[in-house]
Amino acid sequence: MASYKVMCVLTLLTPAVVCGQAPLNTRLLGESSEVTDGEWPWMASLQKDGRHVCGGTLVDQDSVLSSADCVSSSPTASDWTVVLGRLKQNGSNPFEVTLNVTDITLSNQTVSHEAVLRLETPTLSNYIQPICVDDGRNFSVGSTCWAAGWSSGAGGEEQVLQEIQTSVVDCEDTWSDSVCTEAFPVEQGFSGGPLMCHQDGSWFQAGVLTAENKLTTGPQGKFFSCFGDLSSTLSIVAARQKS
Ligand SMILES: *[C@@H]1O[C@H](CO)[C@@H](O)[C@H](O)[C@H]1NC(C)=O
Ligand SMILES: *[C@@H]1O[C@H](CO)[C@@H](O)[C@H](O)[C@H]1NC(C)=O
Ligand SMILES: *[C@@H]1O[C@H](CO)[C@@H](O)[C@H](O)[C@H]1NC(C)=O
Ligand SMILES: *[C@@H]1O[C@H](CO)[C@@H](O)[C@H](O)[C@H]1NC(C)=O
Numbered sequence: 001m002a003s004y005k006v007m008c009v010l011t012l013l014t015p016a017v018v019c020g021q022a023p024l025n026t027r028l029l030g031e032s033s034e035v036t037d038g039e040w041p042w043m044a045s046l047q048k049d050g051r052h053v054c055g056g057t058l059v060d061q062d063s064v065l066s067s068a069d070c071v072s073s074s075p076t077a078s079d080w081t082v083v084l085g086r087l088k089q090n091g092s093n094p095f096e097v098t099l100n101v102t103d104i105t106l107s108n109q110t111v112s113h114e115a116v117l118r119l120e121t122p123t124l125s126n127y128i129q130p131i132c133v134d135d136g137r138n139f140s141v142g143s144t145c146w147a148a149g150w151s152s153g154a155g156g157e158e159q160v161l162q163e164i165q166t167s168v169v170d171c172e173d174t175w176s177d178s179v180c181t182e183a184f185p186v187e188q189g190f191s192g193g194p195l196m197c198h199q200d201g202s203w204f205q206a207g208v209l210t211a212e213n214k215l216t217t218g219p220q221g222k223f224f225s226c227f228g229d230l231s232s233t234l235s236i237v238a239a240r241q242k243s
Contacts, residue, residue, distance in 0.1 A: 017061050017124075020132035020202030027146065027163075028198060035161045037087050037095055040148050042131035042205075043161060045083040046070060046117070046192060047098075052089050055149040055193025056082065057205055058130045062121045063237050065133070065230075066192035067210045068106045068113035077101040082119055085127040089150050091158035095127035107232045114208055114233045115192075133230050133237070134206045137199060139168045139179055145197040147209055149190030162190075168197070169224050179206040180226045186211050195227050205230065 024038030044056035044064045054070035064082050071080065078101070085096040103118040122128055139145065148163040155162050164184050171180040181195065186209045195207035207227020 017130055019130045020204060021129055022203060023126050035163050038127045041127050041129035043148055045086050047081045047083060048079055052150055052189060054191045057194045058084060059133050060130055060237050062119050064117045064119060065233055066115045067208050068115045069210055070192040071104055071115045075104050077104050082117060084122050087161055089159035097122050105236050107236060116233060116236045132202050132204045133234050134204045135234060137204060139197045139206060141168050141170050143168045145181060145195055147195050149193040151187035151189040171226060178226045178228055180224045183225050
């Protein structure tokens, strides 16, 4: 009887977190060209001393994915805070929450270098939702994907979140297990943010932006942006869920 009760409590405390849902996103309908509150509800702003340093994404109830380059110079959790539900870096954000970082794990894959930051658990809302992480899906050539981030000098005085629309191109066999897109520049403040693609009714993160991977030259001399496999990141998040 006692163990039955414990089971019930555990079930209530750990509901399955649905990922990749953005109830307020109108991108697929092509409705506006401006990012609005709740458009990309997993977008995170990694902050040091109250200033935006890099982007990131909520990938689980309490884990944020970013680029290792963003945090490697200062990998101490207490140096960082993460803001979720933010639209403007210099304006009011009624739906945001600022959270302390409790732990940072760096992955050191050859192609991609990710960081997973563990947070105090936020309350999810239409403005704060986790994105699904690509688990080896194929995004067909020509499909539309988006990148998003904050960059000083973009988004006007209020520094509104910016998005870049791009489309998937063939990686030309140079990068297996990768997703490649038409080349687009990644500003420093965009580092750590996502490349996002919609598939089967959910949004998937297909890559982490870094200032380095902005232009890759393929064997036929074409420029494209390539994003490494995120499976090592998934294993970090999964290992934590068990601990
Ligand atoms: C977050 O960290 C700051 C500085 O260490 C601390 O003052 C504050 O109480 C923390 N907030 C929470 C909710 O723990
Ligand atoms: C980096 O990867 C190597 C080889 O997989 C591993 O031995 C090493 O412990 C890793 N270092 C860090 C900091 O994760
Ligand atoms: C992805 O596409 C490749 C080549 O078209 C195929 O070999 C592979 O099985 C596909 N993977 C998945 C997960 O569908
Ligand atoms: C922030 O907004 C204020 C007005 O609300 C403006 O005066 C200021 O220039 C802005 N700062 C930046 C860095 O754009």
